[in-house]
Amino acid sequence: MESATVAVGHADEHHHGPPEAHDSSRIDRQTLGILLFIVSEIMLFGAFFAAYFFLRVVVDPPTWPPEPFELPVAIAGMNTAILVSSSFTMHYALEAIRKGNHAGLKLGLVVTWLLGATFLFIQINEYVNIGFSARDYGFGSIFYGLTGLHGAHVFVGLALLTFATIRAFRGHFGPAAKDHLGVEVPGIYWHFVDVMWIIVYVSVYIL
Amino acid sequence: MHNPLRSEADAFRWVVIIGAGAIAIIALTLLTRPVFGVILTAALLGFGAGVAYRSARGTLPRDLDISRGGDGRHRLLVIANETVVGGALIEEIRNRTRGRQSAILVVTPALTASRAAHWASDVDEAMELARQRLELSLIEIERQGLKARGEIGDSDPNVAIEDALGGFPADEIVISTHPPERSRWLEQGVVERAREQVDLPITHVVVDLSAESPASR
Numbered sequence: 036m037e038s039a040t041v042a043v044g045h046a047d048e049h050h051h052g053p054p055e056a057h058d059s060s061r062i063d064r065q066t067l068g069i070l071l072f073i074v075s076e077i078m079l080f081g082a083f084f085a086a087y088f089f090l091r092v093v094v095d096p097p098t099w100p101p102e103p104f105e106l107p108v109a110i111a112g113m114n115t116a117i118l119v120s121s122s123f124t125m126h127y128a129l130e131a132i133r134k135g136n137h138a139g140l141k142l143g144l145v146v147t148w149l150l151g152a153t154f155l156f157i158q159i160n161e162y163v164n165i166g167f168s169a170r171d172y173g174f175g176s177i178f179y180g181l182t183g184l185h186g187a188h189v190f191v192g193l194a195l196l197t198f199a200t201i202r203a204f205r206g207h208f209g210p211a212a213k214d215h216l217g218v219e220v221p222g223i224y225w226h227f228v229d230v231m232w233i234i235v236y237v238s239v240y241i242l
Numbered sequence: 243m244h245n246p247l248r249s250e251a252d253a254f255r256w257v258v259i260i261g262a263g264a265i266a267i268i269a270l271t272l273l274t275r276p277v278f279g280v281i282l283t284a285a286l287l288g289f290g291a292g293v294a295y296r297s298a299r300g301t302l303p304r305d306l307d308i309s310r311g312g313d314g315r316h317r318l319l320v321i322a323n324e325t326v327v328g329g330a331l332i333e334e335i336r337n338r339t340r341g342r343q344s345a346i347l348v349v350t351p352a353l354t355a356s357r358a359a360h361w362a363s364d365v366d367e368a369m370e371l372a373r374q375r376l377e378l379s380l381i382e383i384e385r386q387g388l389k390a391r392g393e394i395g396d397s398d399p400n401v402a403i404e405d406a407l408g409g410f411p412a413d414e415i416v417i418s419t420h421p422p423e424r425s426r427w428l429e430q431g432v433v434e435r436a437r438e439q440v441d442l443p444i445t446h447v448v449v450d451l452s453a454e455s456p457a458s459r
Contacts (some may be wrong), residue, residue: 066248070377099276112268126254222250226257233257233264241271242279 063213069220073227076188080231083184087177087238094173101174104167108240114157115236118189121150122229125222132218135210137203140218144200147225151193158186178239185228185235192228195221255266319406320390321399321436322418323372323427326379328449331418336386338416338445346383346390347410350376351402369394399432403440414443421450 091099100106116178128143169179199221202208208215263286271279318338321333326348335346352368376392383390395402403415417433419425425448427433433446 119257122254122257122261126250129250129254219250223253226250226253228256230260233260237264237267237279237283241268242276242283 044151057182061217065216065220066223069223073224076231078225080181080184080234083177083181084234084238087181090173090177096174096209100178101172104171104174104178105159106178106240107165109159110161111240114161115153115232117150118154118158118229118232121147121154122226124150125225128220129215129222132203132208132215133210137206137208140208141200141203144196144203144218148193148196148200151189151196151225155189155193158182158189181235181239185232188228188231190226192221196222244434248368315343315345317345317410317412318347319403319410319415320346320418321351321395321403321406321415322348322379322449323351323353323399324341325377325418325420325447325451326350326375327382327450328418328447328451329454330449331416331447332379332382332386334416334418334445334447335383335388335390336415339388344388346377346388347406347412348379348383348390348392349395349402349406350379351395351397351399354397361401365397368397399427399438400435403436407440413443414445415440416445416447418447418449421448 124143125147126143128140128147130140131137131143167175167178169176169183199218202217208218212219251429267279267282267286269450270282316339318335320326320331320335322328325331338344339346352365352372354365354368372394374380376394380390381390382436397407399417406412415436417436419427419433433444437444
């Protein structure tokens with residue numbers, strides 16, 4: 036004879052108050068939130084890139100960067116390597132906590148923070164020594180606009196990493212997915228910041 | 243389609259892919275001229291768009307870990323949406339569970355009306371429709387002397403199977419679809435992908451609701 040498990044559909048007949056929020060298996064709310072935020076950020080960067088490519092393609096100066104501007108390609112390249120490395124350490128931190136390795140999580144977060152701070156320090160140093168300002172023609176404006184916008188995102192990312200690192204040292208995170216969302220969400224944001232820098236570096240410094 | 247940014251690991255994968263592409267562009271530009279870098283950039287963007295388009299047509303197959311129940315009961319996982327109330331499906335469930343202790347889980351994916359609704363997780367209406375169909379199906383299964391548990395699943399049927407197997411160690415799976423000429427699931431290769439992903443017996447049931455309706459008899 037067949038037996039069965041309990042039928043569902045009326046489990047909340049005696050439930051009072053608003054219905055419980057539905058969690059899609061596709062994505063949790065926190066991750067969806069950061070993804071929607073990133074989509075809005077892509078649009079923001081898109082506006083700056085539109086201005087950049089307008090200046091470059093439509094105005095079309097005879098050389099790029101236009102005379103007398105020069106960009107420190109090698110130093111920025113080294114800085115790019117530093118920032119991309121921080122994505123690897125961020126991923127290491129997440130992999131560590133997924134395996135219950137709290138020491139690895141702390142190490143990964145601290146190294147990621149240090150690499151991000153180094154990137155920001157080198158970028159500020161680049162601004163100090165580059166020899167032109169945001170007021171020097173359209174190129175100066177868009178250069179500082181794009182790289183400065185990205186720098187602001189690195190700063191926000193560092194702030195998020197600071198919170199995550201403090202929480203890691205206080206033992207707030209665990210191996211279960213729901214127990215380390217506080218690292219997962221800043222991690223997604225950090226990777227986005229890295230990808231945007233790769234695009235900024237290739238567009239502004241290389242091509 | 244598997245969301246390409248579902249987790250930090252997915253985002254990291256994008257860093258690696260875009261980083262590798264950037265290295266190629268930088269190397270080509272520095273070794274030749276910027277115009278070749280621009281051409282390679284355009285080519286890589288086109289390739290990426292093509293891959294994104296292909297992956298948007300369905301979840302890529304991957305192996306799923308299967309656990310077993312171990313309590314002696316035969317566990318049947320049923321995946322069906324509009325056809326969940328079909329007589330052919332109910333009959334198949336009856337045949338599959340005849341003469342043995344069985345546990346049945348019916349999963350009805352909440353199919354969204356548009357891709358935008360899918361990506362925005364705007365699933366309220368789809369869930370309500372799925373819930374109504376599921377309740378009718380559970381009533382019909384009970385009428386046959388069986389009992390089953392029901393769940394609303396992800397709008398991607400293959401993801402719904404993966405989710406269901408996480409909490410229900412099935413012994414076999416029944417996937418119910420419309421006839422081939424009307425089935426979007428068959429067009430998307432849902433049954434084939436399930437067979438590639440899951441190492442379990444999978445039965446495909448075709449339910450022709452129009453032929454089953456009283457007006458056509």
